[in-house]
């Protein structure tokens with residue numbers, strides 16, 4: 001546990017390093033303004049300052065030139081909400097039950113950065129995405145799966161004097177078009193004005209007046225500016241599309257959204273200079289996780305993870321290694337640091353600068369103060385950075401990476417904390433940024449020491465989650481998350497073990513709609529969810545076995561596309577799918593596949609045991625539209641475990657098909 005106890009209280013008086021700083025610290029020097037800017041799903045390789053030569057980010061590049069650029073900056077998690085929790089608390093999100101995006105909320109018992117700063121004379125504002133709770137106790141656009149009352153937690157409830165925010169991501173051009181499901185609130189009231197055009201501008205239109213007012217009143221301020229861009233739905237306005245004329249449509253939109261965000265960064269920097277507060281403002285910039293999508297994906301998922309392996313959701317570097325800048329002319333000399341730093345560090349760094357901590361501050365804090373780094377006294381990170389996310393292949397899961405990781409100055413361990421550890425991975429990030437060479441058998445000593453730290457971290461998180469870190473012992477409210485909550489179990493269990501013991505969830509048990517012949521469904525197959533893990537379970541009531549794209553085992557280069565809930569980009573006839581399922585009520589079944597294709601004619605075969613069905617794909621109109629089609633029938637006369645394989649014979653056009661699900665529907669006599 002020693003590695004967790006690293007947060008040192010106040011270092012005492014600040015040492016001013018800037019030549020023009022006054023002899024005695026002025027209020028501005030000891031209480032710098034703080035702006036936390038964060039993009040949503042921007043890849044490490046997207047901005048020009050990290051080497052992108054196509055996407056235009058002149059303002060971020062100018063900022064980088066005047067900043068400390070973090071070459072190894074990490075988001076607290078590979079998805080949205082958990083990273084945001086890490087920014088405001090300095091604590092890993094598993095300590096307070098934010099397992100993944102749209103789960104849990106920022107607990108009232110946690111102490112947030114705005115809450116601390118308010119006690120130190122700051123005015124505090126939050127602008128853009130929130131994603132740390134619902135903004136109306138009676139409503140969430142995320143639907144029934146998101147308990148709006150239980151997760152009600154607004155920025156004001158966590159210390160923001162002013163806030164203009166949405167619960168989650170919005171369309172990036174004309175965000176008002178999302179207002180029915182995901183409205184903007186301004187200080188708790190629905191906002192309907194000034195929501196047309198570029199969303200980054202819509203956000204900055206609220207942040208700048210707040211900053212202006214604080215600067216003119218000479219009040220130190222915290223402005224949290226969490227842009228929605230370039231997260232889906234990606235849409236750029238005409239003037240931004242024009243900047244990328246000649247490129248394909250998806251690139252124009254994605255690149256345009258980043259350039260639009262960049263313009264707002266420029267506007268903010270100019271405003272800080274005009275107000276005369278730029279020198280004494282800490283201006284941070286990062287992204288909450290790696291880029292969306294899969295390499296080579298079409299559409300508008302065009303983010304770049306740079307040299308790194310993997311993307312958003314995974315604990316490979318591409319999921320968590322993000323752009324990082326700090327511009328602070330009064331204290332920071334422009335340059336580059338290779339010390340690993342994290343969004344977990346914002347909170348302890350700020351407290352260290354102020355020489356203050358709140359009474360009842362929950363501990364441990366997982367981040368470290370970067371003040372020694374600013375002073376040139378930190379050449380290595382004193383403690384490693386822990387990561388944990390949901391395992392498995394579901395839409396918000398780690399998508400093939402192990403679900404825990406520890407990043408140290410040189411090495412990174414990835415593990416599922418299972419069995420003998422023969423699937424664990426150890427990389428030397430200084431020599432191998434792309435995580436290609438697994439050193440686990442060469443350096444078992446290092447791996448074992450790192451794994452012991454992760455085991456201690458996990459135990460520590462369990463205690464935190466149970467409320468042991470709070471000054472007032474945590475009392476579980478009726479309906480509050482508890483250690484027996486499925487979310488907690490899901491977060492802390494080992495994926496493979498759980499699959500063995502899995503029981504059907506309500507969603508998994510809900511039968512697939514029985515298709516009308518020729519019906520075309522526009523939306524993904526709502527209501528079909530994978531049973532936990534990789535083994536599909538037969539529904540007890542309907543007798544249907546639903547084999548979803550998310551639960552499929554892919555063979556070859558196939559990937560599951562979480563954004564569309566399907567297997568897509570199926571270009572090789574050599575690639576195939578399989579599912580394992582548990583049959584309790586044997587009998588005869590019709591096999592129905594939900595398939596999308598622009599043309600008739602791809603041929604595929606389905607195998608279960610020694611039975612084989614051959615079928616021909618019937619066109620659905622587009623690869624984005626699914627159409628249920630009966631492939632044939634199967635006789636499964638015994639209960640037990642089966643494997644169903646789906647293999648192409650020939651393809652029509654460039655792809656075999658898009659596939660959402662295969663269902664075995666009992667034939668009633």
Ligand SMILES: [Ca+2]
Pocket residue numbers: 040041079080231288289
């Ligand atoms: Ca995100």
